[in-house]
Amino acid sequence: MSERIGIVTGGGDCPGLNAVIRAVAKTAAKRGWDTIGFLGGYEGILEPQRYLELDYNKLGPMLTRGGTILGTANRGRFSAKVGLGEVRRLPQELIEGVKVGLAKLAIRGLVCIGGDGTLTIAQQLFEGGVPVVGVPKTIDNDLEATVLTFGFDSAVACATDALDRLHTTAESHNRVMVLEVMGRYTGWIALYAGIAGGGDVILIPEIPFTYESICAKIEEREKAGKHFTLVVVAEGAREKGGQFKTLAEQAANREVRLGGIAGIVAAEIERRTGKETRACVLGHLQRGGSPTNFDRVLCTMFGAEAVDLIAADRFGEMVSYQGANFAPVKIAEAIGRLKTVPIDGGFVRTARALGISLGD
Numbered sequence: 505m506s507e508r509i510g511i512v513t514g515g516g517d518c519p520g521l522n523a524v525i526r527a528v529a530k531t532a533a534k535r536g537w538d539t540i541g542f543l544g545g546y547e548g549i550l551e552p553q554r555y556l557e558l559d560y561n562k563l564g565p566m567l568t569r570g571g572t573i574l575g576t577a578n579r580g581r582f583s584a585k586v587g588l589g590e591v592r593r594l595p596q597e598l599i600e601g602v603k604v605g606l607a608k609l610a611i612r613g614l615v616c617i618g619g620d621g622t623l624t625i626a627q628q629l630f631e632g633g634v635p636v637v638g639v640p641k642t643i644d645n646d647l648e649a650t651v652l653t654f655g656f657d658s659a660v661a662c663a664t665d666a667l668d669r670l671h672t673t674a675e676s677h678n679r680v681m682v683l684e685v686m687g688r689y690t691g692w693i694a695l696y697a698g699i700a701g702g703g704d705v706i707l708i709p710e711i712p713f714t715y716e717s718i719c720a721k722i723e724e725r726e727k728a729g730k731h732f733t734l735v736v737v738a739e740g741a742r743e744k745g746g747q748f749k750t751l752a753e754q755a756a757n758r759e760v761r762l763g764g765i766a767g768i769v770a771a772e773i774e775r776r777t778g779k780e781t782r783a784c785v786l787g788h789l790q791r792g793g794s795p796t797n798f799d800r801v802l803c804t805m806f807g808a809e810a811v812d813l814i815a816a817d818r819f820g821e822m823v824s825y826q827g828a829n830f831a832p833v834k835i836a837e838a839i840g841r842l843k844t845v846p847i848d849g850g851f852v853r854t855a856r857a858l859g860i861s862l863g864d
């Protein structure tokens with residue numbers, strides 16, 4: 505039997521998952537290895553096993569295809585993250601189940617594609633003796649130890665396109681438009697899309713806002729003859745001294761669902777300024793569809809590098825984008841701490857230099 509490697513995709517989906525799967529299957533095949541893709545996240549490794557044999561010649565167009573052909577899960581038995589900073593240990597019997605499942609298929613290494621939650625599980629499996637390597641995925645870009653995660657650029661492209669569209673209607677109607685974007689507890693998507701799409705006010709979790717500051721910006725624009733304003737708000741943004749806005753009660757074994765802040769901000773802006781204001785929640789559009797060109801390249805390089813890590817027996821490591829270079833890092837360096845927007849870093853400084861209000 506030829507050598508085999510396995511792949512799992514876990515957590516929320518995003519553009520580029522299939523591009524990574526393709527790159528892994530293709531580069532593994534070049535080494536003469538077969539690739540097994542487990543279905544439904546880590547659960548597919550356990551009995552009754554569920555997997556696909558990924559013969560890349562029969563896979564069809566994977567580079568551009570959104571979602572993940574393997575399916576994914578962000579709840580259930582393999583949930584290690586349940587809230588901000590809360591980590592749960594996997595029961596030993598699950599770790600043993602994964603070992604047995606991989607041994608049964610003679611898998612020499614498992615590529616775990618995911619964000620903080622999936623990689624926290626990967627790290628626990630590694631500590632339990634499972635040969636894993638990581639690939640950093642999330643539209644939120646909140647993973648440490650990599651400059652970028654794949655999926656982020658595609659989400660920013662979607663949010664920027666939404667802002668471009670809101671711009672023209674805001675201007676026609678002399679309105680304030682509030683766009684809510686994802687990003688969980690970080691403001692990367694809001695900040696990048698806000699800068700790329702000409703936002704006037706960008707509200708991020710890292711910088712709590714006041715309504716006085718937001719409305720002052722709107723008034724300033726009015727005085728300058730600009731009778732419309734674009735506000736970008738990250739789902740995790742909150743008023744100074746305020747709470748995160750959540751959509752529902754937290755279910756067991758699930759992360760808190762953030763959302764709904766745009767409606768609140770829009771209503772308060774209208775109440776204070778008297779200007780007609782509308783809210784738009786972009787939601788899961790940011791997670792669907794084809795990856796951008798940049799993400800396709802990033803995914804392809806990540807997939808190929810992951811296979812190299814397995815070939816070199818560098819288990820417990822994650823491929824990582826370091827600007828000009830790709831260099832593996834320990835999975836443990838990537839998890840446990842969110843990579844937040846540095847509040848005195850280049851992106852925030854640029855926004856301020858342009859006169860963009862950050863609501864503080």
Ligand code: F6P
Nearest residue numbers: 516642643644686687688762791
């Ligand atoms: O982590 C990715 C993400 O899309 C976050 O930006 C968002 O808060 C969350 O997942 C949404 O999760 P769900 O798909 O469970 O609604």
